[in-house]
Amino acid sequence: MVALARKTLIYEWRRFLPAMLAVGFAGLLQLLQIALVLGIFGSTSLYITGSSADVWVGYPGTQSVGSGRTISADVESRVLMDPAVQRVEPYIWVDGDWRGVGETGGVSVFVSGIDPGANGLMFSKALPPSLRARLVEPDAVVVDRSALDQLGVDIGQTATINGHPVRVVGISSGLRALGGVNVLCSLDTARRLNDDPADNGPTYLVAKLRDPSKAGAVAARLRGATAFGPYTTWSADDFARLSVLYWLFDTGAGAGVLFLAGIVFLVGAAITSQTLIAAVNGSVREYATLNALGVGVAALRRVVLEQAFWVGALGLLGASVLGLLLLMLARSQDVPVVLNVPAALACIVLVMGLAAVSGLAAMRSLRRADPATLLR
Amino acid sequence: MHPATASQQISGPALFAEGISKAFVSGQQRTQVLDGLTLGIEAGELTLISGPSGCGKSTLLAILSGLQKVDSGRVHALGSELGQLDPRALERFRLQHTGFVFQGFNLFPALSAFEQVELPLNHMGLSRDEARRRARLSLEEVGLAHRMRLRPSELSGGEKQRVAIARALAKEPELLFADEPTSALDAANGQMIIDILHRIAHAHGTTVLCVSHDPRLVVHADRVLAMEDGRILSDRRTHAAVTQSKEIPS
Numbered sequence: 001m002v003a004l005a006r007k008t009l010i011y012e013w014r015r016f017l018p019a020m021l022a023v024g025f026a027g028l029l030q031l032l033q034i035a036l037v038l039g040i041f042g043s044t045s046l047y048i049t050g051s052s053a054d055v056w057v058g059y060p061g062t063q064s065v066g067s068g069r070t071i072s073a074d075v076e077s078r079v080l081m082d083p084a085v086q087r088v089e090p091y092i093w094v095d096g097d098w099r100g101v102g103e104t105g106g107v108s109v110f111v112s113g114i115d116p117g118a119n120g121l122m123f124s125k126a127l128p129p130s131l132r133a134r135l136v137e138p139d140a141v142v143v144d145r146s147a148l149d150q151l152g153v154d155i156g157q158t159a160t161i162n163g164h165p166v167r168v169v170g171i172s173s174g175l176r177a178l179g180g181v182n183v184l185c186s187l188d189t190a191r192r193l194n195d196d197p198a199d200n201g202p203t204y205l206v207a208k209l210r211d212p213s214k215a216g217a218v219a220a221r222l223r224g225a226t227a228f229g230p231y232t233t234w235s236a237d238d239f240a241r242l243s244v245l246y247w248l249f250d251t252g253a254g255a256g257v258l259f260l261a262g263i264v265f266l267v268g269a270a271i272t273s274q275t276l277i278a279a280v281n282g283s284v285r286e287y288a289t290l291n292a293l294g295v296g297v298a299a300l301r302r303v304v305l306e307q308a309f310w311v312g313a314l315g316l317l318g319a320s321v322l323g324l325l326l327l328m329l330a331r332s333q334d335v336p337v338v339l340n341v342p343a344a345l346a347c348i349v350l351v352m353g354l355a356a357v358s359g360l361a362a363m364r365s366l367r368r369a370d371p372a373t374l375l376r
Numbered sequence: 377m378h379p380a381t382a383s384q385q386i387s388g389p390a391l392f393a394e395g396i397s398k399a400f401v402s403g404q405q406r407t408q409v410l411d412g413l414t415l416g417i418e419a420g421e422l423t424l425i426s427g428p429s430g431c432g433k434s435t436l437l438a439i440l441s442g443l444q445k446v447d448s449g450r451v452h453a454l455g456s457e458l459g460q461l462d463p464r465a466l467e468r469f470r471l472q473h474t475g476f477v478f479q480g481f482n483l484f485p486a487l488s489a490f491e492q493v494e495l496p497l498n499h500m501g502l503s504r505d506e507a508r509r510r511a512r513l514s515l516e517e518v519g520l521a522h523r524m525r526l527r528p529s530e531l532s533g534g535e536k537q538r539v540a541i542a543r544a545l546a547k548e549p550e551l552l553f554a555d556e557p558t559s560a561l562d563a564a565n566g567q568m569i570i571d572i573l574h575r576i577a578h579a580h581g582t583t584v585l586c587v588s589h590d591p592r593l594v595v596h597a598d599r600v601l602a603m604e605d606g607r608i609l610s611d612r613r614t615h616a617a618v619t620q621s622k623e624i625p626s
Contacts, residue, residue, distance in 0.1 A: 004484065004495060007491070008484065008485075010486070011485060286484050289476065294467050294474070296471075374482070
């Protein structure tokens with residue numbers, strides 16, 4: 001079979017280049033947008049994804065990690081009674097007002113009180129063991145590298161949170177927060193920093209299971225008891241998703257993403273279909289000749305669709321290479337970008353869908369390939 | 377195909393038009409291009425329809441080849457009535473039985489001469505080897521064996537038209553239609569093209585119907601139909617036809 005679609009694409013690549021660029025940039029825009037949104041809003045679930053807990057226990061109706069309420073410390077014994085649970089530790093979240101030595105004014109901080117022990121679950125993936133060990137010191141805190149200017153401190157300096165003195169003992173990375181600054185300290189320090197006398201239990205209890213794959217079932221099993229006061233449970237995955245979705249839709253960012261995806265699709269499809277239509281029109285006499293020789297319209301349509309497919313595939317390839325380079329650049333500059341498989345698949349579907357719609361539009365101009373017009 | 381078998385298969389003319397009429401309407405203006413025309417075209421010879429532009433000869437070719445429908449009348453081609461066939465069946469008929477050569481060569485810029493010829497064969501259900509064998513033979517027959525790897529941009533006008541002829545010929549059609557095949561060519565190339573068409577009619581028993589206003593072609597045709605205002609003014613067999621057909625071994 002003579003590969004008409006591919007040979008034409010290669011020989012007349014200049015003709016198809018605008019379409020490939022349109023598809024490629026549409027894909028790239030979409031890819032970076034999704035990666036940025038996932039990166040920025042993914043940080044709202046950092047507390048969960050950066051930790052090795054499988055099940056989270058918190059106040060019923062909690063919408064995101066940052067909006068928890070204290071639960072009774074007694075719940076810990078209820079959770080420990082479950083044979084699937086290997087370890088439980090409290091996690092204290094305190095909203096704080098930071099006053100640094102520099103001229104920064106007040107800075108809103110999210111204080112995370114965690115177990116500083118070597119086996120601690122919280123931030124086990126985000127905090128190096130040496131830094132974690134330094135939190136044992138009273139009033140010691142660790143802050144993220146990206147927030148140093150904002151907090152107006154450097155390592156070894158002191159500041160106050162809610163009027164209590166703290167000292168920066170370490171600087172970590174990858175702990176960027178949304179709408180504030182993450183500050184890590186020990187459970188004891190966190191309790192001292194909390195102004196509210198009504199808060200006397202942990203904000204969350206986090207549990208490690210012997211078999212992490214059973215997180216969903218164990219979370220369901222632990223839910224519903226009321227003897228220890230109000231609480232509910234989530235598997236870590238569910239709670240992370242809950243947090244991200246809350247931020248996506250509470251801030252309107254989710255609608256923005258979908259809106260921009262629609263715009264990108266429309267603009268990309270408009271340019272791509274116009275280019276493909278021009279390519280079909282440029283070859284319309286040749287297509288008409290083939291039709292005169294008895295090659296069916298369906299076969300000619302396949303040629304146009306195949307060209308659209310290759311335009312999509314090549315555009316996608318370009319977008320992937322450029323996208324990966326840009327994502328690496330972003331990572332190196334501490335810009336929060338995250339790309340996961342569903343997001344990458346969504347980009348691929350969008351780009352190939354765009355190419356397919358453009359191909360279908362271009363197929364319509366094959367109507368002009370009427371062989372009778374060649375005889376005038 | 378052998379001339380003898382071709383004429384045995386078809387009783388009567390290969391192409392027969394019976395009382396065909398065709399009019400074009402543009403706005404308020406109605407132009408009667410063909411009016412009750414009856415005509416038979418024989419297999420195994422080169423028939424030339426000549427006449428000034430606008431006399432309806434291209435419309436007649438479009439109708440006889442099944443590219444256009446008639447307003448009234450009937451067209452029989454190889455025993456089928458073209459008016460009875462739906463568009464899909466017409467495509468199939470053209471795929472199996474007809475070849476076309478147009479004034480513009482209409483070659484794909486991206487394909488080599490060999491691929492131009494092979495492409496329609498791919499759609500005829502031939503094996504890859506058979507398609508390639510036929511493509512090679514056709515290009516050899518039009519004298520392009522040494523140029524078959526070249527693209528249209530590397531070929532002269534005459535060579536391009538010979539590729540177009542090879543593309544039609546490789547299908548081994550019973551009917552070959554040519555519309556002004558020499559008008560874009562100089563005298564020498566035009567001569568070569570008409571010689572090839574003539575040879576195809578005689579060697580393969582193909583019904584070759586050629587439309588042209590090029591007076592140089594008249595002496596090379598077996599039969600010349602002169603047209604004007606949608607009517608056939610004269611129908612004569614030329615001397616060339618008599619001498620040429622005697623040379624063909626039976």
